[in-house]
Amino acid sequence: MKTCHPPNNLTGRECKQIRFTVATLSWISSSRREILCSPQLYQTTEGVFLHSHGIPVYSGGVFHETPLCLFFGGFLVRSWQAYLSLLFVACDLLTAALLASVAAAYSKQLLLIQKKEVGKYALDASPLLLTSSSLWSGVAYVAAAYLFCPYTVASCVAQTTTVFANLVLAATFTSMVKGYPALFGGLVALCTYQSFYPICLIVPGILHFTKGNNPAIFVTKLLMSFTVSLGLLMVMSAEIAGGWDFLEATYGFILAAPDLTPNIGLFWYFFTEMFEHFRLFFLATFQINAFVYVLPLSIRLRNDPVLLAAALLAFTAVFRSYPSLGDVGLYMALLPMWKHLYPFMRQTFIVGCMFVATSVLGPIMYNLWIFNGSANANFYFAVTLAFNTAQIFLVTDLLFAHVKREYHLFHGSKMEVNGIPARLTLQ
DSSP states (O other): OOOOOOOOSSOHHHHHHHHHHHHTTTTTTTTOTTTOOSOBHHHHHHHHHHHHTTOOTTSSSOOOSOHHHHHHHHHHHHHSGGGHHHHHHHHHHHHHHHHHHHHHHHHHHHHHHHHHHGGGSOGGGGGGOOOHHHHHHHHHHHHHHHHHOHHHHHHHHHTBTHHHHHHHHHHHHHHHHTTOHHHHHHHHHHHHHHHSGGGGGHHHHHHHHTTSSOHHHHHHHHHHHHHHHHHHHHHHHHHHHTSSTHHHHHHHHHHHOOOOOOOSSSHHHHHHHSOGGGHHHHHHHHHHTTTTTHHHHHHHTTTOHHHHHHHHHHHHHHHSSSOOHHHHHHHHHTGGGGGGGGGGOSOHHHHHHHHHHHHHHHHHHHHIIIIIOSSOHHHHHHHHHHHHHHHHHHHHHHHHHHHHHHHHHHHOSOOEETTEEOOOOOO
16 A cells, blocks of 8 residues: 655644734633633633632632632742743644644545455446545545644634643544544543533443454453543542532533523523523433434444544534534534545535625624624524524535445445436426
8 A cells, every 4th residue: 555645735833823822812812702702811820819818719600610620720829921822832742743644544544445345346436536646645534634723723813622632532532533442431531520521422432342352351451541540530529628518619600501592503592581490301301412312323324433433523523512613613624534535515605705705793892782783692592593594504514425425335326227327306
């Protein structure tokens, strides 16, 4: 097999220069709730100040980060205050490098799978076969997509904790595709500890490691590592916080969604208008949406756990109670890994227009509503609803393209009935 190298269209120096430039402009978006919803560093600084003065951090309903975030946030504020911009830039660069390594390992896996199954493909499936050159070009596109995506750039500029969450998630994907079950379980535990929703990544991890030579051993390592790591994180958090009050202030806050400040999610508008005696029912309905797709997608995508994990990340980015643009930027950066599916996608133009329009109109409608008073909540919510609808269209279009390409590989692209060419018509 011929070894190809990713194209060097963009040098590392250019990436660093652009990233350093935007990191110095944190004042632009650090206070824009219509752009970002995840906690920013100044909120962590407030928690560190209260904790250092002996004030209970989790009793006032102000601080909702985990105790370990409080601990490391205090360390950063005290020791790295002058270098915080550099730290966020370095984390984003490292995340891009990890995502590129994920794309490289995943490309090798796709080529190996194709080599094993090529004998089962249809005779006219040769134009659909993957090549090493096309897959390796996707590696560079993944890194560039993350570094230059406006959503991840905004998260880096505003210095949100999503930057660190994306770094851990990128490391989680890396450990999965490279075959480290114990490390994968520990990293999923860390992601779950921080924001709860990534617990669904356990399922694609199990599917991936059951494809190896010793599936029982690998899955046992994964589950044991996840359980032990999550237990240790909880115990350490209780020691730092001085009790278990942090559970209600962190995970209770995520699940109950009491803060209805406008953001890019779907919860705030519905529950502002909701009657109190209906709240619990609809709250459970909204939260279930983040997990209800795990089982059906796992059944259909059991042979492609990486695509399954990316799809689950996308659905949790839409249906979580407090989403941020950094969550969207992470899974969108992974899309170039499936550039061979683009010819089968049918809604790219519509979805692209929706993303551009909503990204531009979001801050405008928010400003007209909150600051000018010439609009109302319906204007801004219409934009956020269209933004989340675009995400759903994007993911479903990608999954349909995967299914359609798979069908054409094994059954051919010609439509015939009893050997006679056929066509689909609407009557």
